[in-house]
Every structure is written in C-alpha cells, then in structure tokens.
Amino acid sequence: MARQRIPVVLVTGFLGAGKTTVLNHLLANRKGARVGVVVNDFGRVNVDALAVAGQVDTMVSLGNGCLCCAVDASGLDAMLGRLSRPEAGIDVIVVEASGIAEPRDLLRLMIASENPDIRYGGLAEVLDAAEFEPTRARHPELTEHLRIADLVILNKADRVDAGNLAKVRATVEEFAPGVPLLVTDHGRVEPELFFDPRPRESYGQLSFDDLRADEHDHSRHLHTQYESVTFTADRPLSPRRFLAFLEQRPPGLYRVKGQLDLGSADTRSRFGLHTVGAFVQLDRSAWPPGPRRTELVLIGAGIDADAVTRRLEACLADDDTPDERGLLRILRYLDEPAAED
C-alpha cells in the first residue's frame, strides 16, 4: 500500500471573517478524526476540544505575527513535521492563517514543503457575507484570494437579508467560477468536506464527540451542505480522457480520492488519486490479487451527481489496449516518494 499522507487544510480570510469559528466548529464535530492545528494565537481556539480527546500535543502556535511572514518553507515544514509524526496519529492538519496572512504566500510555502508525510488539503477562504463589499472596496486583493481558493465559505449569512446574500453570492461566483461555495453561519461547515471520519471502532474509549453528544443542539443542524458521488468501474479508464476530466473539473468539485485502473499491464499500476481543486497527486502501488477496478469518491458542494457520473463513464477506455503515451501524460502527477509497497 502507498503511504497515507496527512492532508493540510489552509483556512484563510480577512480579519474577523470567521476563521477561528470555522476551526472551532471542525474541532467540535470532527467525528473521531484527530485534528492537528497550526494557529497564530491559541487564545480563542477551543483547546478544551483537543484536551478532552487527549490531543494537547497536536497544536503548534506561532506566538505573534502573521503566519506567512513568521515562517519560511523550512519553518512551516518544522511545524508540520511535529504534527505529522506518526506517534501523533493525526488525520488532518488545519492551518488557520491570521487575518493579514497572504494566502498565496502560504500556498506557496505549503506546496514547497518537502515533508513526505503531508499533502495539500485545500485552501478554504472564509468570507463575512455582511462585510464582503466593504472589505472588497478596502482590499481589492480579496478577489485575488478568491481566484486561488479551492472552497469558499460564505459565513455570517445570518447578518444579511436574502437579497443581499444573493448579490454577494453572485459576485463570489463571478470571481471564483466553479469553486464550491458554502453559505453558512457561525462557521458550521461539515467536516466531511475536508477529511474522512475515522471508523467508529477506532475512536478509543470515549471520544470528545461522545462526551458532547448530550449537549448537542439539534435545532442548529444544517441540511447536508456537501454531496459525494461514488464511481466504480471494472473496465480501465482511458488515461487521456481521465486527465481531461481532471483538468476540466465539474463545477462544485472540492476533492476526489480513490484508486484508478488506467489499463497499464504493469502489476504495480494501482494508482492512488488525491485531488483538491486543481491540485492532483497520484501514487503507485501493486494491485492486490484479484480483479482490478477503479473506485472513486468525489466530494463537493453544488455538484451535479448525474453529470459527474456521465462524465466519468465517458472516460472508460474503448478496449483493453494499454495507452502508454496517455499514461505518461497523466504520470506527471505521480508523487513517487510517497509510494511504498
């Protein structure tokens, strides 16, 4: 099996948009997953949520200053290294960038990371729906932030009426076309968008989620905000067609994970796939005995499940002849050091 890398999710946004609120919501609803946290300041993070789950060792604080100014790539690597060491048992790392952090710099640092145990988990830009226009007027770079976002969280929807919300939404969609957009309040984003819950039996004795189950306020439950599509195929995919699918992603798609049969005759051609936004990573391992098959889970917000399935069906190869040249093209996304049999 290829080594599991820990996704690192970047939560960005202007001052007061609700980044810490999103982080706290994820911590309180992590469904057994162990979350590592990088923040500028622990003051407002729900440290209790980590402490109850015995996770006090899974936080890194930067003290003062802006994340992207405070660290260079090796500094960020050192922090992520602490969180991604196997003993920490972390499933996902969330980096909360301070209100002044430049998302593009952070993204660069993240992509430049040489840590083989982590992978890019996406950049989520949090917006304050009520302050969106004033913030955009003061900081025109906000539209630049939207261009690099893999997910937009339009928060504080409770602070605007339906008409204004629709206007803000339309502007956001103009600057971030096809990017999944969640309209929410109080940071209530479903964690499954970012990471996979742990199977119930591996929770340990009593998880934080169990402890807080009684105090859960069901009136605040959201309708499911995300969709997932499962696709399986016993016939190989055409590498060229699938590459075209990846490069022209269906609107609303946030991440894809699974395994691909791209028709290679090689036994070591079970390709593990992880994508977030435009970021694609493949690893390679040996097929277990038995038939080969493609199995994918696609997760997003506002995706058209039937259209996605149809597009994937159209990626199936016409016959069993391996398309080695097509394979070479998609293999530029291969991340060899991560693959271990």
Ligand SMILES: Nc1nc2c(ncn2[C@@H]2O[C@H](COP(=O)(O)OP(=O)(O)OP(=O)(O)O)[C@@H](O)[C@H]2O)c(=O)[nH]1
């Ligand atoms: N009305 C309303 N208030 C919210 C919502 N989300 C967050 N807040 C409040 O807005 C304030 C700012 O939220 P934070 O989560 O601290 O924002 P932040 O982006 O982390 O702020 P900085 O770290 O200072 O950039 C807090 O007082 C939150 O309680 C929301 O959806 N609606």
